[in-house]
Amino acid sequence: MIRENRSRSRMHSRYGSRFNEDHSKGFGFFFKLTMIIMLLVALTLGYRINEVKQFVKIPEAIRLSVKNLTAWFPFESWFNLKDTSVSANSYQKLADNYYVNGSTTCLSILNGVVLSINDDERNILVQHDNGVLATYGNLESIDVIAGERVNQGAALGSFNESVKMDFLYNGAAIDYLQAMAIQ
Amino acid sequence: MSFKVSIWWYVFFILSMMADNLKTWLMLFVMLLIHEAGHIAAAKKLGYQISKLTIYPFGCGAEIEHIDHGSTLEEVIIILCGIGMHLFYPACFALMHRVGLISSAYQNYLTHLNASVMLFNLLPVYPLDGGRLLDCIMQSYGSYRKGRTMTLILSMAVLLLVVVEMRNIGALMAFSFLFVQLLLCGLDKKKDCHDFMLYRYLYPKERPIKLHQSLELYRNYYSVFQKGGDLISEREWLHQIFNRH
Numbered sequence: 001m002i003r004e005n006r007s008r009s010r011m012h013s014r015y016g017s018r019f020n021e022d023h024s025k026g027f028g029f030f031f032k033l034t035m036i037i038m039l040l041v042a043l044t045l046g047y048r049i050n051e052v053k054q055f056v057k058i059p060e061a062i063r064l065s066v067k068n069l070t071a072w073f074p075f076e077s078w079f080n081l082k083d084t085s086v087s088a089n090s091y092q093k094l095a096d097n098y099y100v101n102g103s104t105t106c107l108s109i110l111n112g113v114v115l116s117i118n119d120d121e122r123n124i125l126v127q128h129d130n131g132v133l134a135t136y137g138n139l140e141s142i143d144v145i146a147g148e149r150v151n152q153g154a155a156l157g158s159f160n161e162s163v164k165m166d167f168l169y170n171g172a173a174i175d176y177l178q179a180m181a182i183q
Numbered sequence: 184m185s186f187k188v189s190i191w192w193y194v195f196f197i198l199s200m201m202a203d204n205l206k207t208w209l210m211l212f213v214m215l216l217i218h219e220a221g222h223i224a225a226a227k228k229l230g231y232q233i234s235k236l237t238i239y240p241f242g243c244g245a246e247i248e249h250i251d252h253g254s255t256l257e258e259v260i261i262i263l264c265g266i267g268m269h270l271f272y273p274a275c276f277a278l279m280h281r282v283g284l285i286s287s288a289y290q291n292y293l294t295h296l297n298a299s300v301m302l303f304n305l306l307p308v309y310p311l312d313g314g315r316l317l318d319c320i321m322q323s324y325g326s327y328r329k330g331r332t333m334t335l336i337l338s339m340a341v342l343l344l345v346v347v348e349m350r351n352i353g354a355l356m357a358f359s360f361l362f363v364q365l366l367l368c369g370l371d372k373k374k375d376c377h378d379f380m381l382y383r384y385l386y387p388k389e390r391p392i393k394l395h396q397s398l399e400l401y402r403n404y405y406s407v408f409q410k411g412g413d414l415i416s417e418r419e420w421l422h423q424i425f426n427r428h
Binding site for chain 1: 197204286300349354
């Protein structure tokens, strides 16, 4: 027993000062930073995997109300720096889902986030702030990148004769005027 | 320097991740970090110590020790070094667009966001950069205590005006947070004045002399008080206060 105690005290005298408060100050910062970054990466990956695999099913109502939170993004609409009277959303219906707007530039009907881009079928999936999921198809070129935030009237791409737009709200297909009317 | 992330930052991170808005969120976060790095670099260069860096969802807060005790010119330099960072961002976004990292629409959006952040920081509300600039102007003309009082009153007036105009819920949350901060500054005013007097007693420095009658200290001047027929220097007065016991 005595020997053990003695050796421990000897060890303490040798190594004890290594992890005392003064020495671990800088270490603590990098430890915390690493932990925070790992936690955030794990959360992001977990959420992304869950979206595909559906381990935990998040109800559609909650998902939609969270999607609407993008309208709360700080600084974005705190100051009215842009002229909001631009009539960017004046699409006219040609046929079923085909619209024209007097030019060959496809403009975003509302504020939103570009969810994904399909290069083969030449369409863009945009989640708008009022909960409407819009697909802009039949495009000639695509000018945006997935994950980007777009304002109302932002140029998403260009089309030849008409743009094919599909709108989904709460899983039901709606038309352009209904999508614009939802607050 | 201690480093602290506000709990609301994590909440906003998770919400923006679920809302697929993570890219913009991280861009904003990097913009705010570089803004704060500008302040910190200028403060270090001028010989100030940084005690704490806190990250809020709509900005960072670096606690620079004695920033409002030194000369007003130094404080203005530190503040402008932070705000000046926003002038470089549009060029950065243009470069990123040219390289192909971001699209043209997103470049416009980010430039607009950057202007908003800069305008928010320039609002004359005290704990913000614009409020600190106002404080510097007030304290370079008036005494420390009177200048601070004027700043707090003006800040409160501006804050109430802005809140009345705002319709955005996120902005209202941020401004209610600012309102609490402003009230805390008002409550701490007496302690701030005491700290300022102690700072002047402990770190005397050569300054132009100002002769006046009220027992007040000026940030840019060395006070000499005229009391009856006598002249009392700032140092003697502070010595009487802090060496009583």
